[in-house]
Structure formats: structure tokens, C-alpha cells
Amino acid sequence: MRRAILAIASLAALIASPLAAQTVDKLPTTTLPPITITVFTVNTNFPIPPEDNRAYKLIKEKLGVTFKWDIAVGEADQKIGVMIAGQDYPDLLHINSPKFIDAGACIPLEDLIEKYAPNLKKHYQSNPVTWAKMHEKDGHVYCLLDYGIPENGVVDTEYYGPAMFIQKAIMKEAGFPKITTIDQYFDLIAKYKAKHPTTKDGKPTIGFSILTYDWHKFDLCNPPPFLAGYPNDGDGIVDPKTGKYRIQYYGPEAKRWYKLLNGLNDKGLVDRESFTDNYDQYMAKLANGQILGVHDQYWQFQDASKALIAQNRIWETMMPLPIVFDKSIKPHWRDQPLPNLQRGYGISIKAKDPVRIIKFLDAQFDPAWYKIMQWGVEGVDYTYDKSGQPFMTAEQSNRWDDVTWKLHNLAELWWAEAPKYEGHFTKGGLAAALRNNPNLYLSSLRPEDREVLKAYGAYSYSDLMDHNPPVNPPWYPAWQIVPPDGSPEKLAFTKAQDTYAKDLPKVILAKPADFEKEWTAYADDLKKTNIDVFEAYIQKGLDDRMAKYGKLK
Template identity: 40%
Template sequence: MRKKWLSLGMAVVVTAALVGCSNGGENGSGAGAASTDGKSAASADDKTPVTFTYFRFGTEKDVTASDTVLGKELQKQTGVDWKIEHVVGDAKTKSGVMIASGDYPDVIVPEGEIDKLLDAGAFIPLDELIEKYGPNIKRVYGPYMDKFRQKDGKIYHLPFSANQGYISDPNISQGAFWVQRSVLKEAGYPKIKTLDEYFDMIKAYKEKHPQVDGKDTIGFAIFAGSKDNFFTLTNPTMHLAGYPNDGGVIVDTKTLEAKVYSGTDLEKRWIKKLNDVNAMGLFDPESFVMNKDQYLAKLTSGRVLGYFGYNWQVGDATNNLKKAGIDEKRYAPLPIVFDKDIKDQYIDPPSFVNNRGIGISVKAKDPVRIIKYFDNMLTEENQIMLQWGIKDQTYSVDAKGRYYMTPEQIKQRNDPEFKRSFGWQYFEYSWPRYGNNSLLKDGNSFAVGNQPEVAYAEYTEGDKKILDAYGAKTFSEYFAKPDVRPWYPAWSINLGQGTPEQLFGQKSQDLQLKYLPKLIMSQPGQFDSLWNEYTTEYKKLDSKTYEATITKVVKERAAGK
């Protein structure tokens, strides 16, 4: 209870600081006329209070924006407040209800439902609004605009990945095979590379430590309890084969040919390994039924020895483990592949994701006020605020102008309750923004986690011990550097609702949902017959049309089109 009071108290202090530092001037977020230097075009506009509705197809607590520090400051600049809501239950059902009723919120972040909502005509075109009221939108998205126009040549949403310059991530924020640090320590910090080595190490540890606090140790878990998270089970195939996350395909860097890997020998090798792991009693049978809260609770319990996943899926769990201070129960990422001669490609190359973003709905009460709000968010000053917060309170600046965080600032940054009350939980991603790998004009990283000074400061003694054991200064350093892939990621290619390609993707996932859990949980002697049944059904799907379409777009992107 005391911790919550402290967080909210700090939010009040920061609010006061925001009010005190937001007046005009060269760098004031609400100052200046329309221009292309990062200043807002909205300062002289109507600031009559208004509240719009914002709906995101993601899971989070609902909130009124002005109840957060960041939302309150943006309201002060613009007069605009938001009722922020999130999906409850199945996303596909919710989007279907929206479309059938025509009852849309003012603004929608559709996530995986974007094609369905675009085809239903849920969004208004933004071209004229951007031209009239969006100098900062044009500054940030200008080089990318042709990449997210729809077939009619118009823009209906603003993506979240418009990089301004480039800086790599010092840590692993995407996918990896993760292992509990106590396992690495007991094994003597070996250089584990292959899938077999990974599971041999987990098996040896579990045999010595069958229980934690009176409960059975879990060798390996995976979060695949719903359609929305089933990719956590299917994606490892491409990573193990030495490819980054291109979605349902792997792309040859020389020929640029895209090939589906589902139902292939590569997928068989991965799923058969999990079948073997299950037979050894290492696989968590609840992987296909537990919800996210149950999964995160298992990771924080100290019982799970290893898992595959994307770091952004488990943020609350990893933060809670770090706060608990039991370093050996935290997890370390490993660049696991099938064979020793395979070069891992877990780290994303520079990319532009064009099929995720935010759009203004056809039911929006005042699209002009909304687009001006978006444009105001994209001033460099506001982009700094939305990521870093307030100078000398949530971050600091050294004599050379480098941004960093003190231990106390890092602690509050990682406090889920503070992130919600301050507003980072709601504003640091799902709005018009710079891309994660962007650099600010002064050379600092846009994303806090990519700032080397912050990454180094966050490392515990346990982190440093692992890095020293592997001869690295950051966790990404012992992963291979990404190869150039100008099309990346292929999963962002817009296939359109009801197309043969989209139907293939749907039917492919349906087959995987039906067969992969059965294959993993089956008796080893039943595996081959079940696999033959699965691939027989899979071969009936039109994978060739899908591959040809993806290949065509990959080649166009590689040619700069």
C-alpha cells in the first residue's frame, strides 16, 4: 500500500513540474507556428475542452488520459482528453461487433484486426488532414508515406515505426530462448548454441532440483493458449533455422524467394523436439490453456527453467523478478539454433512496419482536433516527454547533454504502478511516434531502453557476471548482428480481407492450432502418423499463391518501391 502511495505522490510532483515548464519559448511543446522543425502548429488553435474515445485491441486497464501525468500535460497543450479503452475477450468478436453495428470510437488502434476494419470502411482518409494540419506528421512520416498507402492510394492510419536515424538495441527486446540464471550458473555458464544443448542443460538441472518451494519444477513453458499468442509456438521454427521474424515465411537473402515453413521438415524438427521434451516430463502441459496472468505468475514463481518468447510479452514478470532482487531466478536470453553452423538472426534489422498503427474512425466527432493532437504529439519535445518524461525527475542530463537515469529513476521507470499513473503505459507506444530505433536531434536515443547509459546502469551484479562469462558488455553483443533485409518484416505485408492469401493464412493457423498441441502431447510412437495426417491436410492449402504474393512484395521493397 505504501508503494502505491509513493508512486502516486511522485506523479503529483511531476505534474507540478510539467505545469511549471510548459510555457512557450523555443522548445515549448505548445509554441510556434506550423513548420517542419518539430514545433507544434496547434498553439493558436481552439483549446476548448473535449473528450474523445480511444480504443486499442490490446489488454490493459482502461483509463481517462487526464488521470495520468502525460495525458494531463497533453490536455493542457491542446484541450483534448481521451477515454482510453481496451478489448475485453476475443478481439475478432469485438471487431465483428463494431463492424456490424457501425458503432466506432473516435480513434482505433486495431492491432491484428486492421485489415478487417480497413475493408469495412471504418477509417477516414487522412491525406487532406495531414496536408492542412500535419507539419510534424509530414516531417516524421514523409519518407515512409508511400509504404502505408492503401490500394486506393490513400492513407488511413499512422504506423508506429517511423525511424528517425538508427540506433541498435543493447538488450534483447524481441525473441529468444530464455533460461533461468540458476541453470546457467550450475552448468558453469557454458556457451550454449543448439536446441539439443539447451534442453540437455535444463534436463540436468531439473533432475537435481525437481521441486521449488514444494512444487514441481517446470522444465520448459510456452505461451500459446490462444490464437493471438500461438505465434509464440510457431515462430521458433524460423529462428532455429537462422531467420528473423518474417511471420509465416522465411526469405532467402540471395534469391528473395519467400517460402512457408509450416508443415515442412523445419517445423517437424522443432515440434518433434517438444514431443521428446514432453515425454521426458520437461514440457508444461498448461502451455495451451493458461492465460497471460497465469503464465506470468509461473515465470515469477521460480519454477520455470526455460521458455521461448518475446521480451515485450513478459515485461511485468521480468520487472517483478528484478524488483524482488533474487537474481538467479531471473532469465537470460540465448541465441539458440538447430545446428552449430547456423548463424542466429534474433535481432531485428532496421525495419518499417506498415500494417500496425492508429486511425481516425468514420464516427469521429472532430477529425481536425484529433489530427492536430496527433501532430502536436510529434514535436520532438513531446516525443522526448512521452518516452523519457521530465528532466531532473524521471531522467537526468549530464554535462555533455547525454540522457541517463539515476537508480531511483530507473526503479520508478520499472514500477508498473508508476508507469500507469505517469502515463507511459498508455502513451509510449500506441500513438503517432518515432520508431523504437530512432535517434533524437542531439544524438540521444529516442527509446529509453536503447540508450547505452541507461542499459549499463540497469545491469545488476548478476547481469554483469553473465556478461563477463560470455565476454560481452551487453546482452545483444553475444547474438549475431542482423543481416540487411530491406523488405523486413514480411509479416507487415497487407494481404487484404478475403483474398486467397489471407484465407491461406487463416486456414494455415487453424491447422496448426488443431494439430501442433496434439503432436507435442502425443506418445512418441504416435508422432509420425499424426504428422503425416497434419501435412496431408496442409498440402491441400494454396501455399503457392501465398508465397508468390509475399515474394513479389519482398522484391519490390528490396528494389526501393
């Protein structure tokens, strides 16, 4: 069997090779002298690539660059600490915290980009606010961001962000109604639960569950601002008119939401075990199809959906809905991609030839190289159909589940943190992410999802959440402003988080008659945590951003 597959694979390669050779020949090359670049990375998702990896071989052949990897296994922070203490750096550093920058381990990049890297310059300066935010406090740019700067229009298919999620089966049974308010949402859930007290395999269905375990507890406090139509500023709300920030834990929206949950709990719709379950127990309930509705961010429970899909129970997977308190509110659940500040490669002070390195970084920032590193080779791993869209056979598509194939053919380890295209390569051109191209995306949809999307006239679940997410204001998001470790602000914030984790279950589970009493006790406990200090810190951060990048839009 194995031999047969091998034979077919080599046959396919043989047939395809003339075409492949052609595309590979067309790759941009360099006349610069060859160089070995040493790279330190804390990305542990990919092993060190083997010698015969196709993408790295091409990079060596055409761009004259060989990588030498140093992957931080175990405690990355400890390793970084040792490097800083010994001033012992490779050429390129993977920055994923302020540590290297604060320690002065990186060289300023803005002049190098200006002089030697036209591609990178165009990319990073495509949005002036992003370019401004890339400058650290001392006025220099140290980090080439890895993600979050889409060009030529955003494409999103699968939705990974926050939403009120509901089982697809509920919407189907109700005839795919267009619902917008939280009352409609819970109404559907209550009716479905009354009709289906158990799942097909006899487990009780659960109206609404909340993930509260450890750091995941943000799901407990995040819904109120969303329901009131505010974007994801996390723990607080920024007034769009005045720019004033306030902690939202005990605001009027919060009170409205928890009063609602309190009433729902009285009707038996809230999962009481939410407050004691750990992450695994929560995921198990979702993977059993027990939970009918939940507020979460999709990336957190994606694996539970995968388990249901593997059993072909697609209707029991969740779909996102942009739900708000009432019809007068415009939802703002989906936001635009955010620049991933202080994440990406930086050139170290020990790099021997920074000019050569930045020239390489600029050269690899090219659609042709992007495709070699992440899509594969044309004619071998994908072809173009008549409409000029990428196309994969079932066999080519299945290779993407094969870790060994990816290890030998793609440049994932380098690519993950490298400066890269996001959105589209050109205006109206191909989407940078292979599977975001419409033909490939549409052919990958399951019939059930096709039915749901058709009923709502949506292209994808992202589209269903918001067809046109509004442009982010320059100061957005407030959650990117974080007080330093060990500061009184951070301490107050941690205490406030512990307080809501402790008190909100009591508020939700109280008898409706006791709600006011429990709510007052919660608000009093929060005030005791000194949360104003944190509030003031974020306000100052926002004011600085508004002063620098313009006020509100």
C-alpha cells in the same frame, strides 16, 4: 508518513520549479485558434486523464488542444460496428484493425502530410518501403502508424523477442561457456538437471517445457525455422534466393527438431505436462524456477521472471540465446523493428477541421513534447548529468511504479497511439525511450545480470542475441499477410494449426522406435487440411510485395 512524503514532494517541486518553469517556457507553441479534438480509442490500458493532468494542461496551454475521450470498454468490435452503421465518428479514430478503413470512415492523409506536416513527413518517409506499405490498396494513406519506425539507429536493451531461453544459473555453473548449437544447449541442461534434480524449495526441475495452451501454441511449432537460421516468418519459410514460400510445419527442419525432442523425451528431459498445462500452470512452473530451458518470446513469460526477481532469485530467471542446429548456420533470431501497419490514429470523415488537426499532430511530434508526455518535466522528474544523459534519483525512478502519479503527470493515453519518435531523437543523440539511455539503463542493471553480460561482453540481452540484426527484406515478414476472415484460406490455416496441436504431442511422446510412424501420420493429417490453399495465398501476397518493393533486399 504520508504527510511527510507529501511535504518532501512539494518541497522538491518548490526547489525544482524555477528550472522546470524555464524548460516549460521553452516548449514550442502555436498561434492557431484553440480546438477540442474528440478521440475514439480501443486502448483500455489507461483511464481517462483527470482535469489537472500536467501534460494535458500544457498541451492545452501551448498547443491550444483539448481532448475529449471515448474509450471503447467491453466489446470494441461491437462498438466499432455501431459507429460504422451510424456513420457517427469523432475527429480522430484509433485504428487497430482494417474495419474503419474498409468502411470508408477515414480521410486520405498523404496530401495533408505533404502540405502541413513536415515533421510527420520526414518520419514516415524516412523509409520508402514503410511509406509504400502505409498506402492501402486504393493508393491512399489513412493511418498514422503508432510504432515501428525507428530513426537514427535502433536501441534495444531488454529482449522481448523469440529465443531459446536457459536459466542463468546453468550458464554460471558451467562457467559462462559460449554455446551456439542445440546439442550444446541440451547438453548443459541435461547435466544441470542430473546435478540438481530439485529446486531449492524441493520442486522437481524440468529440462525443457513447451507452452501449448490455446493460441499460445505457436511456441510448439515456431523453433525449427529459427534453428535452421531463418528469420521469424511464423508458419512458413521464405527461400532467400528464390522468394518461394512453404509451410514449415512438416519440413525437414521440423522433422529434425521433433526427432530431437522425441529422443530428449525418452531421456526424461521434456515436460510431458506441457501438452496438458494451461497458461497459468506454465507460468507457475517458470515462477517456481522449475523450468531449466524453454523456447518462447520473452513478453509471454515476463511476469514469471518478475515474480522471481521479487523474491531475489535472479539466477533462476531466464536469459535468451541465439541457438541453431549446427555451427555452419548463422542465427537470425533477432529482427529489426517492424512498421506497425494499420495501427495508430486516423482522421475521420466527420472531422470539422482536418488541417488544424494534422497541424497539431505534427506539432506534438517534437522531442520536447515527446518528453513532456512520456518522460515528465525536466528538473522535476529527471535531470541531465554531466555527460548530457538523463538522470533520475531513486525517488524519481520509483514514481514510475506509481499508477496515480503517471495518470496525473504523463499523457499516456494519447501518447500510446500517437505518432512518435523511436530509436534516437537525432543521430548520436538521446534515445527516445527514457530508460534506453545508456546511463539510466546501466544503473538499473542488477549485479547478477551485470555479471552475465560482462562474461559475454554484451551491452544488453538484445545485444547478446544479435549485435547487428540484419536489415529486414522489403517483403518481410510473411506473418503480416493474413487471409481475410471466413475465407477458405483462413479455414485451412486454422485446421492445420489444430492438427499440429493434436498430432505433435503424439510425435514427441512416442517411443523412439515409433517416431517415423507417428511423423508420417502427422504429415498425412496436415495434407488433409488443404494447407496448400493457404500456402498459395501467402505466396501471392509475397509476390505482390516483391513486385512492388523490390525482390530480395
